[in-house]
Amino acid sequence: MIDHLFRLRRVIVSIMIILVSASLYWRLMLWFQQSYMKSGYSQLHHLLMGVTITLLVLITLYIAGRCSKENLKWREHRSFRTKLSSFITGFLIWLIPATFGVTLCITLGWSNVSILNTPISDMLLGAGLLMISVFLIEALPEELIFRGFVFKLLQSILPLWWSVVMIQTVLFSLFAWVIGALYSSEQIQFIPGFALILGYLRAVSGTVWVAIGFHTAIMTFAQFLGPIHGYVWIEGMKALQFTAFVLFPSALGGIFLSFIYPKPDWKGDMP
Template identity: 30%
Template sequence: MALNNSTDPTAHGTLWTRILSGFAISGLVIAVLVILVRWSGRRSLSAAGFTTASGDLRAFALGIASWSVPAVATFFVLRLLGNPLQIPVAAAEFWLVFGLIFFAVLLTEAIPEELVFRGYVSAVLAERLPSWWVIGVQTALFVATAVFLRGGVSPLDVSLFAAMGIVLGYVRLVTGSVWTAVGIHVAFQSASQLVFTHGIIEFGGSPELAMIALGGVPFTAAAILVSVLDVRKTRD
């Protein structure tokens, strides 16, 4: 927003600036991680959650779908109960803002955060700790980093970051791919920003109901879905 000389996080110019900044942020993170992997001499990019281009793309799509399907279903149930989602803008404006937010979140949040915490950090911890300790420690580091970067957060924010760290860490453990976590992360954060920050979606229910539909239900369902799918893939 400083680069764009705007205090409005919903402005198109601000979103474009986030996207351009995201290319630099994600590029820097990837470069540092590659250097660390090569410098260690005993790790590979696959240990940090990378597989093949096609495999990573499928894992990314799985992450988006495993979060989006239960979230849409939950909002549908809430609509039947008298709490509808409405789009008070033209379709062209909605899809433009949706696309800008999606890529802004992907490049400035989802890719760098997941590659660091659920990727490289989890891989290093897995060399020394049991699986559930890996999830717990990387979650603590993730929450501490978020609090530091934001200059302090509320207890509700801390609980949200902790829940994200645990679920995404578990997804990374089960699937073996960091890109499933990237998909869940970008879907959740994009939808949350659309509902709570931007005026192109209006929810008829309370913020608490919105958080259940955006957080509690789809995160729980996503963890179950990726576990079931991974078991089936292993059997096949």
């Protein structure tokens, strides 16, 4: 009993240190952007912020792992090829159903997408840089923290379904609120569900890299289609976001994962 309490305390302290540190990193980047990048959106600034965030998070997770053997358990000892394959799987799990969803929305007249007067080469270059920036500033660091470090430590003291359904979803939503990401009613509705989806992908696949791929895909395309980049004009964006970006990838992606990965033990340890 005493050993369990000490273990519980170590897990809680480790998670709180990581979450507080991560919140400070993102708030610092936001302050820096508001204070010194007042000329509007810049892909270069976005990319540099991503590099900075990723380096800070990797250093923090490395130090946390060195401070306690228990914190080392979150690391995945997989080859680069396996991680890349899992990342691509997660990316396609979102992209293929989302493409079907976009086609359906346009066909039924729920949405309309018009490409603005931008050269294709510029759009492809912009999409590539945006994907790298999203990977560095959002997908990689956030997933390593929440579906990597936090998720695995929670699973050491809780059943898998508690880690997925309750705790990591609440912690991710709280983190989003602290860094200012819950700025609208749409975000308040989206963030908890997004955390639940990512946690489910992590639990079923047994690897954080599927969640990283999914996260990279959805946020890259969501931002690419936004007005700040000026590549496309969209009518009926809400229908597109709900149907193509969330509903179809969540439903079809979950079904697809159940075929290629073994069924997890929701009441016990995760792989």
